[in-house]
Amino acid sequence: xxxxxxxxxxxxxxMSSKVAEKGSLESVRNLxxxxxxxxxxxxVGPWSPAAHITIFAYAAFIFLSMSYAVKAYTPPxxxxxxxxxxxxxxxxxxxxxxALTALVYYASGIWMLGSYTLTSWNLMSLRLFxxxxxxxxxxxxxxxxxxxRYPSLIGCTVTVTVWWIILVPLIDxxxxxxxxxxxxxxxxxxxxxxxxxxxxxxxxxxxxIDFLASGVALTxxxxxxxxxxxxxxxxxxxxxxxxxxxxxxxxxSPRTVYCAISYALILS
Numbered sequence: 554x555x556x557x558x559x560x561x562x563x564x565x566x567x568m569s570s571k572v573a574e575k576g577s578l579e580s581v582r583n584l585x586x587x588x589x590x591x592x593x594x595x596x597v598g599p600w601s602p603a604a605h606i607t608i609f610a611y612a613a614f615i616f617l618s619m620s621y622a623v624k625a626y627t628p629p630x631x632x633x634x635x636x637x638x639x640x641x642x643x644x645x646x647x648x649x650x651x652a653l654t655a656l657v658y659y660a661s662g663i664w665m666l667g668s669y670t671l672t673s674w675n676l677m678s679l680r681l682f683x684x685x686x687x688x689x690x691x692x693x694x695x696x697x698x699x700x701x702r703y704p705s706l707i708g709c710t711v712t713v714t715v716w717w718i719i720l721v722p723l724i725d726x727x728x729x730x731x732x733x734x735x736x737x738x739x740x741x742x743x744x745x746x747x748x749x750x751x752x753x754x755x756x757x758x759x760x761x762i763d764f765l766a767s768g769v770a771l772t773x774x775x776x777x778x779x780x781x782x783x784x785x786x787x788x789x790x791x792x793x794x795x796x797x798x799x800x801x802x803x804x805x806s807p808r809t810v811y812c813a814i815s816y817a818l819i820l821s
Contacts, residue, residue: 622777631695646678651682
């Protein structure tokens with residue numbers, strides 16, 4: 554027993570060290586090396602006044618509209634399942650989502666989970682999981698599922714549309730203007746990897762099926778929660794990821810007056 558315990562402890566230590574090495578800030582920066590073609594002025598330097606104004610306006614709206622959101626909330630009964638298969642779908646979807654998150658964590662570490670893409674994926678997985686629990690009348694699960702309903706749906710929608718319609722063409726164009734053809738080839742291999750296809754494309758139909766099958770109409774409460782979650786992520790990105798050089802999304806840069814447009818599109 555002692556021998557097996559020591560072997561297990563050694564394995565855990567080696568796995569933890571491997572995750573720590575892969576998940577270091579420097580390793581994530583190296584993974585994003587192909588984004589070096591983005592002008593430095595969008596990565597470092599003072600924020601544009603437009604960023605401060607837009608952020609303040611959104612914070613004020615969220616605070617002032619909170620009471621209206623609370624009044625609009627009507628908890629649905631998750632035990633009244635409109636489709637028999639939806640519970641199985643939610644459980645399988647949640648477990649699949651958690652497994653992929655664990656794979657990303659093991660391969661890339663904790664910092665990669667800070668991306669909007671993985672955040673949306675995790676919100677989706679949690680939504681499916683708590684909806685499943687609410688279907689079995691687990692106390693409190695219904696409220697959590699309601700809080701995650703629209704943020705998970707809109708998060709996956711934004712991820713898919715912004716990634717494929719804006720970011721992929723933009724990154725490909727910038728890389729095509731560079732001297733190194735290898736960076737462009739690396740980007741497309743990375744972009745079409747199975748994990749990336751899951752979190753950048755399959756996430757939307759997965760959560761859309763749950764939403765459509767539930768038959769629950771959206772209210773102002775759902776919109777308010779989604780805006781609040783988007784705002785909180787924006788604050789996390791600007792105050793935690795951006796200062797550490799993790800520029801996952803150049804359209805989040807607060808150093809240009811055009812950030813007001815990108816923030817308005819993303820937060821709304």
